[in-house]
Amino acid sequence: MHTIYLDHTATTPLDPRVLEAMQPYFGDRFGNASSAHRYGRQAKDALEEARARIAVAIGAKPAEVMFTSGGTESDNIAILGVLNAARRRRRNHLLTEAAEHHAVLDTCLHLRDEGVDVAVLGVDQHGSVAAEAVEERLRSETALVTIMHANNEVGTIQPIAEICRIARARGVPVHTDAVQSIGKIPLHVDDLGVHLLTITAHKINGPKGIGALYIRRETEWEPVFHGGGQERGRRPGTENVSLAVGFAAAVGLATEEREIMMPRVERLRDSLQRQLQDAFPGMVVNGHPDRRLPHLLSVSFDSRVMPMEGEMLIANLDLEGIAASSGSACTSGSVQPSHVLLAMGREERTAKATVRFSFGRGNSEDDVAVVKEAMQRIVARMHRAAQ
Ligand SMILES: Cc1ncc(COP(=O)(O)O)c(C=O)c1O
Known part of the structure; x- marks a missing residue:
């Protein structure tokens, strides 16, 4: 048939060119990127090259790109990591919007159960959030604004650059879920002005189970997971080099094409x-x-x-x-x-x-x-x- x-x-089918790029890392190049010998160095080099390629594609510095298991994890740890750091400074208010993916909405609702004051902005008949509505709801205790770049169900693109200008003027960082926009529309962290940005590989003909979180250098964010020094101590666990290589290949192809x-x-x-x-x-x-x-x-x-x-x-x-x-x-x-x-x-x-x-x-x-x-x-x- x-x-x-x-x-x-x-999700998307894996591009054969991405599969080809990953293949050696399922074979001979199996090293642990933390090991001090040649196998480890080979894995580490591949991991850092993958990170650098992804960073270039979104206008970031390599050190600001952290690998995760996908969009859901990136959204979770972006929001939890900022809120955990901010709550010590008595910033306990979080702003989001009603048409977010559940990875964001449910994380915010979890925080509400933990005592965070969560404001959920409405959207208009097109699914758009008004930047002025964000401005009206910002408070001195607002720790984070999290609003997606493009909606996964209806495709509406939110005015993130405008929202960032408003939030930055008030000293509030913005996280955006850009899972659906990478490779589809221009995506540059400085043009947008975001502090945190979520991407994933499997929507752009890359492998499932790998994503990244961009964290701007000055962002007050703390790790959610503990147990190792990988990813600069921010996300412990042995790195998935093969998937990182595939993710970078997919980002490269999506950007070029x-x-x-x-x-x-x-x-x-x-x-x-x-x-x-x-x-x-x-x-x-x-x-x-x-x-x-x-x-x-x-x-x-x-x-x-x-x-x-x-x-x-x-x-x-x-x-x-x-x-x-x-x-x-x-x-x-x-x-x-x-x-x-x-x-x-x-x-x-x-x-x-x-x-x-x-x-x-x-x-x-x-x-x-x-x-x-x-x-x-x-x-x-x-x-x-x-x-
Ligand atoms: C907007 C958005 N955010 C997050 C996710 C979750 O990404 P992942 O499947 O990589 O966990 C998706 C996937 O459908 C999505 O569309």
């Missing part, structure tokens, strides 16, 4: 959007009309047009060989509407009738036509079944 993968926001790849996937995304709008009048496109990731299309349907929930639609698309995502979360056996869409003011029913398509390197214009026809066929079948 010919399959079409349109879920690159969830961004200016060719992104206009290409944006054309495909726009073409699918147009064709679905023609086929399903009344379909709503989620996310900001202009400030949106180029490869992502999230659409919601009126229940008269779409006689099924997103989960059912995804299952039917899967039967046709098409992989997409509903954006809803299955919790305790029942389908919950996406917290992002609810925060944007969508009704629960509409939020549940949502599908997200996200394009990547392997997609073509032929895929767009196949998806549109499959959608029409599935919806017509469901209407017949409902009669």
Whole structure:
């Protein structure tokens, strides 16, 4: 069966060039980067070269890039590390927004249970946070602002540079989750002005299980894990050199190819959007009309047009060989509407009738036509079944 993968926001296939770069580190080059002999030195050199490549790609210094196990860990330790350091100075206030990934939201909620004062800003109908709202809510005790760079469900890009200007003027550091923006849109830590930034490898054709946290040099942050001197004492544990090498290769390719790849996937995304709008009048496109990731299309349907929930639609698309995502979360056996869409003011029913398509390197214009026809066929079948 010919399959079409349109879920690159969830994860991406490993690029063969990345696999090739990693391969020696699963074989002969197995050394521990902390060892004093030649095996160790070889591993250490590869690790530091990988760190330097990633640092260059985001405009950071190598010492400011710390490897982690992925986006979730980076988000957790960014927030916990700043709050733990700040609480000693009686800074006990944290600012975030309602459409964040759960890696950020749930960490903030955990801190709220621990007695931190957490303010969760709302978003508008496009999923955007207003920089002025951040300004209004900043306090002398604010320890951190954590707001994502680009949303994983609807693609909305937040005004991080503006938020950083406001927060910096008040002496407050900003963390941003840039998991979905690296390789898709320009990402430079000084242009943004952030103190902390999260990235991960598996969204850019790199391996799963490795990410990084950028921590600007002057940031007051303390380690969350203990037990070794690795990563300058900030994140102990034997370093995963093979994955770090793969991450650096993926970042290098994504950065080099961004200016060719992104206009290409944006054309495909726009073409699918147009064709679905023609086929399903009344379909709503989620996310900001202009400030949106180029490869992502999230659409919601009126229940008269779409006689099924997103989960059912995804299952039917899967039967046709098409992989997409509903954006809803299955919790305790029942389908919950996406917290992002609810925060944007969508009704629960509409939020549940949502599908997200996200394009990547392997997609073509032929895929767009196949998806549109499959959608029409599935919806017509469901209407017949409902009669
Ligand atoms: C915005 C965002 N943050 C964090 C994560 C978690 O990253 P990881 O899968 O590397 O833990 C994801 C993954 O879906 C994401 O989309």
